[in-house]
Amino acid sequence: MSTKTARPTxxxxxxxTAVLEVAERLYSMxxxxxxxxxxxxxxxxxxxxxxxxxxxxxxxxxxxxxxRVREMLDDLRARQNARQTQRESLRVVTVRMPKSLHxxxxxxxxxxxxxxxxxxxxxxxxxxxxxxxxxxxxxK
Numbered sequence: 001m002s003t004k005t006a007r008p009t010x011x012x013x014x015x016x017t018a019v020l021e022v023a024e025r026l027y028s029m030x031x032x033x034x035x036x037x038x039x040x041x042x043x044x045x046x047x048x049x050x051x052x053x054x055x056x057x058x059x060x061x062x063x064x065x066x067x068r069v070r071e072m073l074d075d076l077r078a079r080q081n082a083r084q085t086q087r088e089s090l091r092v093v094t095v096r097m098p099k100s101l102h103x104x105x106x107x108x109x110x111x112x113x114x115x116x117x118x119x120x121x122x123x124x125x126x127x128x129x130x131x132x133x134x135x136x137x138x139x140k
Contacts, residue, residue, distance in 0.1 A: 015051070102116075
């Protein structure tokens with residue numbers, strides 16, 4: 001590959017800047033790093049949708065815009081790790097469910113820009129809270 005073909009074209013430079021702007025807007029919302037990764041760098045993320053040709057993707061991955069995206073991802077991961085060390089220890093529960101329910105949760109989580117794990121915890125907490133309110137009302 002010659003040096004000339006390795007350089008990004010003007011449209012690619014514009015696209016790289018546009019991708020970085022989207023990534024920065026998402027980053028400013030302080031999402032979980034997994035959400036940031038999925039929406040920006042994931043298989044269906046903006047980077048792969050914008051740079052669908054392998055050569056264009058490779059040139060983007062050598063750009064300062066890509067370096068900044070990686071810095072944002074690394075920062076979000078570090079923030080999440082720091083928050084987890086301050087919290088209560090975590091436990092893992094495996095739940096078997098029909099594929100249709102999993103797909104529904106996955107879609108809802110994607111629309112809310114949270115992980116399926118975060119969505120399920122929120123739903124469980126809501127259920128527990130509603131039960132507690134019913135118990136308190138029955139005790140009166």
